[in-house]
Amino acid sequence: MINKKYFIISAFMLLLLSCGDRDADIPLDNMSGRIVIEGNISDQNGQSFVAVSRTVKISSGDDEYSPVANAIVTVSDSQGHVDTLKYENGVYKPVNLVSNYGEIYTLSVTVDGVTYKATSKMPEYVNLDDVKQSKIFDGFNNVSGLIPIFTDPAAKGNYYLFKSKLKDDDNNDTSYTVMSDEIGNGEVNGKPISIDVQYGVNQYVTVELQCIDASVYNYFKAFPQAVLHNSGATITPTNPPSNISNGALGYFSAHTSSSKTITIQE
CATH class of the missing domain: 2.60.40 (Immunoglobulin-like)
Incomplete structure (x- = not known):
């Protein structure tokens, strides 16, 4: 069974992405057998x-x-x-x-x-210190947002993948958000994730911070607000810019991981 999972780009990256290469319009025909x-x-x-x-x-x-x-x-x-x-x-x-x-x-x-x-x-480790909940205006309404608290290293060129989902529920939708330090290098993060997935009061939500390399970041950023497919263990966008040779789809990521679980408040 294929579960829908949602992928969002942090709002501070949208302007940068609009000026760069976008791979979301790659033709998806004739993918059978890949x-x-x-x-x-x-x-x-x-x-x-x-x-x-x-x-x-x-x-x-x-x-x-x-x-x-x-x-x-x-x-x-x-x-x-x-x-x-x-x-x-x-x-x-x-x-x-x-x-x-x-x-x-x-x-x-x-x-x-x-x-x-x-x-x-594999990048150097960055600790996820905390996850705070805040009301965020999404362009239409005030919604509950999650803000991962971490300090970006002073050296520029850091890339992050955030995964958030209900604790201990592998069948629930997972939100994926990518960030880079193109803006806010060396600072404590104050940018939200997961504003497209709303959780209920008193639900336990786990947020994972992965430090990833540039090729993996480019793979995931190719699909802002795209539906990803669950192939069993993780997710596979249909045809993003892969870092794997010989025409294979997918990605290879050596990353660090740090997680926090919070209880959703009103």
Whole structure:
């Protein structure tokens, strides 16, 4: 079953995006049979995985995702360590992988004799100090917004992906928001996320801050307010600018993670 998930761009980025390249109008025809790779290397134990699937055209004309269980999947680092991932419960999981800040990881996925590769650098860790709730004007009404409190590092060139959803509810809609420090470099963040997803009073909402590299940021920013598809473990926009070679869809992200859970107030 495909669940709808919502992706928003923080309001302070809209002007920048309107001046830059946009990939949301890429034609989506003839996508059946394409390999889709969703790779995540996290600094948190148990959160690293690679999902490999193939797009399959169904009777409605939409694409679904069929898991690929016979791929050869490895992740290596700049020190020469290579980990061959093990397939279990629909995804490939590391066996001996060690994550380190600043390390460059290379993903290799071989399916039916074709190899797809990608690299991603794990940024330095940024802590999510708090999440505050505030009324925010969305252009039409005052709505409940969530503001992640964190301090952007002094060095410019930091990119963030925020995920917010009801705590312990994997079937609930998840909101995705990207930010960069193009505006507000080195400052404490005061910009909201998740204003398009409204939660009920006394509900528990978990917000995760991921520090990501530029290629992953560009992947997610290509779909402002687009519907993303859940292929089992995570999400896959249909045809954004992938950092994976050989025509595969998807992304490979080595990232840090910090989370907070809050109770929604009136």
